[in-house]
Amino acid sequence: MTTDLTIVAGDEIWDALGAAASGVLGARRDSDGTVCVLGPDIALGPEEYVLRKEDGVTVVRAGSAAGAFRALTRIRRGDHPADVYRDAPAHPWRGLMLDVARWFVPVEELIVLIDQLAARRLNVLHLHLTDDQGWRIPIPGWSRLTEIGAWRDGTTTRGAPIEGAPDPRADDDWGHGHRHDGVRHGGHYTRADLERVVAYAAERFVTVVPEIDLPGHMQAAIAAYPQLGVGAPDLPVATRFGLGPNLLAPTTEVERFIGDVLDEVCDIFPGTHVHVGGDEPRLETWRQDPVSIARAAELGLPDTDALRRWFVDIAASRLRGRGRTALYWYDGEVLSEEAIAVSWLADDGGVAAARRGAQVITADHTRTYLNYFARDDDTNPFACGIVLDEARAARFRAVPEMTDDELAGAFLGGQAQLWTEYAPHREARESLLFPRLDLIAEALWNGGSHP
Template sequence: MLLPRPVLLTPEPGAPFILSSGTVIAAPSPLDRAAEWLRSALVPVTGLPLPPGPAAPGAISFAEADGLGAEAYRLDVREGGVRIEAGGAAGAFYGAQTLRQLLPPAAFRQAAVGETSWRIAPVTVQDHPRYGWRGTLIDVARHFLPKPDLLRYIDLLAAHKLNVLHLHLTDDQGWRMEVRGYPKLTEVGAWRRESPLGARQHGVFDGRPHGGYYTQDDLREIVSYAADRFVTVVPEVELPGHSQAAIAAYPQLGNLDTSLEVATMWGVQPHVLNVEDTTLDFYRTVLDQVMEIFPGEYVCVGGDECPKTQWRENASAQRRIRELGLRDEDELQSWFIHQISAHVTARGRRLLGWDEILEGGLPPGATVVSWRGTYPTVVATRAGHDVVTCPFTETYLDFRQSEHPNEPVPIGNVISLRDIYGFEPTPPELTEAEARHVLGAQANLWTEHIDSPRALDYMAFPRLSAFAEAVWSPPGGDFDDFRARLHHHEQRLTAMGVEYRKENGPEPWQTRPDVRGWPKSRADAEAEVAAWTSNIRP
């Protein structure tokens, strides 16, 4: 009943292994983090001490193994003990996660509920991930997610062997990161006057202020907590579009002489950054602080959905185009992104951007997040760039889950559990060499219509469980087999307090009859993709 499905699982004969007061957890120092995590997960629920000890009979033993990848592991459970061999610390951690799944679902609680027998049937598991980038985007800009809830989601990602949290920190509707020297980014930019009540097309607002932000120490804590669970946090600071919250805080960043407020409407806003040197310097300073807090390889700068109207009407922007000998505003955006990319690269990081950064030319070494269908993936990989795929018609978990009339705030096309399970991250038209540039994929949780942790649970699970299998397990899985394993896995989700969507639809308290959505058909969504990508030049 493992999820995601391992590469190989072989039941073995014999009696089960039983956790007892004499069980120790043994690990060499390179694998200590996995052993400590396993101990911290099991001691509260079992009431057993599970102290460190020698790798003797009756122990849970971790061991390094040559020939295994960094995230690969072998798990052997026998009556006389448990052995987890791993190619690295991450592999040991995933072996420990699998071991927890072999225990009763109560192992996923935070304290004991009376279980007296902790048995594990004998089994051999050999496993490694299909993709290196197995991610989830959580948009904390549209609706702020308090730190304890974000930490909880890191645990949920780790339990599914997902290893990237793409944290969308800034947008038109909110700025969520403290930046030293620029206090108005959070004093002004972190708060909006109200929010749409449902889809923006209806013009209804809730009249309720919304906001919040993470201090730099909050973010360091989040990064450290994630690292202990082998999750890398990839920060995103949007530019040059999706920047109205920053412009509201510091009007000199914009193209107009008038002041703005933090956006209260969903969707693409017309207010974008200007292309002055002072604005570039502002964001270099911001990104220096981002890179100080987030030690991972990638820094996402957005680059998506940047309307060019203000640049067409702005004398300074037009002068910049002439001075640089650029062809148009698309190339001006590319120039802007190149300046930021050079700054990030000079500090040993890699720039990550949405596939709009293809328009006008990619910076050297940039990695593309391909969301507008598969065409950007094909273009980027054939140009030698790495790609993370997340086509919005297939992996956007804020989209409705069925045609059921009670789906809360239904937007977008239907993305069902079966759809997510069948998602293929690598376009079939890629050659083997091109396909190696597909780092993996991520599922995106945009939060315009997800205004609470309970709503986030409903939209994320169990679809995120299916996505985890799509990016971890070998291709060719069977949905009926997955669904049978999911029924058992839902007991684990319940133990972790996840208010997931039931197979037959939402519970009454998960509906939102007071809020109207804006559903689309798959055909309409695919037509949008074709229109949006028409100006990507191979």
């Protein structure tokens, strides 16, 4: 149920706050109110706020409209102290990554999700828009990306754990089955769809961060345009989950393709960050390809393995020219001196990247992958992988325990991840998200302490 709040505020803050407050909180401005939002206080941080009870009125001071919004969110929850309370987030980056490439997620579900993030004081929605199993964003001049790349002929499935049957979590390929449902699946957003999502999120002080995963995880694009792939293979959009061997070819046409894609992404998404993937390339594909070997030599690279970093650098450079900063999935190898490392796999939690001067966003899969089983005896048919229970999720920390004090400032925050291999609809996805997302969100806001 939406709580009606009465706001007494000057136009200068209401103009920035009104759409957000009314959209999530049901707030309205009135001259006889019980909540008074004062103008921005430059002595406070952007999302910092102070609540004070004065003659039955809750007075809100905040460093910006975003801070006032966080204050109103707190008031709606009804757990703020009675007299004076000052609060601020421990980390500026508090997010959720949603994989919309493996299963297309309708716009209306994204709208609901944004409200759910805002209510939990998360401020980033990272959309994984492309992968082997689907391409979800239209790019001018590359129409086949959505005509062909957005659709697959079916999906490999696996059943839920059955009593007396082998536990799928013990399989070498993490329970990936070999049955094919034969059901065509796909979909893509229009530019107007994505602009609507971005605008709706901005009104709730949530930034949408798009991801175009390269140079691997590109089979959907290669299915649409075979010349983009090593050896120009004739491939379908992938129907199976897991890693495939296909990589982008290190050609001038592919460089143009990357530029066209990232330019359109920057036109649609006004935020300062764009994720470019960089993860899990099957390096042997380049190693065995004469064209890739020759191009690596032409570029002065030590070997074809260095093409991984070369691709990320191309993307980061293009984004820098558009006033954006690149992010990439960090798995122990720093792929760019200027990009932000999203640490998901490395045993050191990104500490080595921080020591090399990188900024880091923590996404430790053992504590943030919400597609994992929630309990040892979890029978959720949409879960997979290892066990991430609620206690472990609550212990998530954006700054790894092994971090030296002088490196702590390199960690911008963290985010939860929902990969959707076996979560084909909203009910499935929400069964995985909650309540573990609540716990991670609290840890990101409080930094490990609780009010």
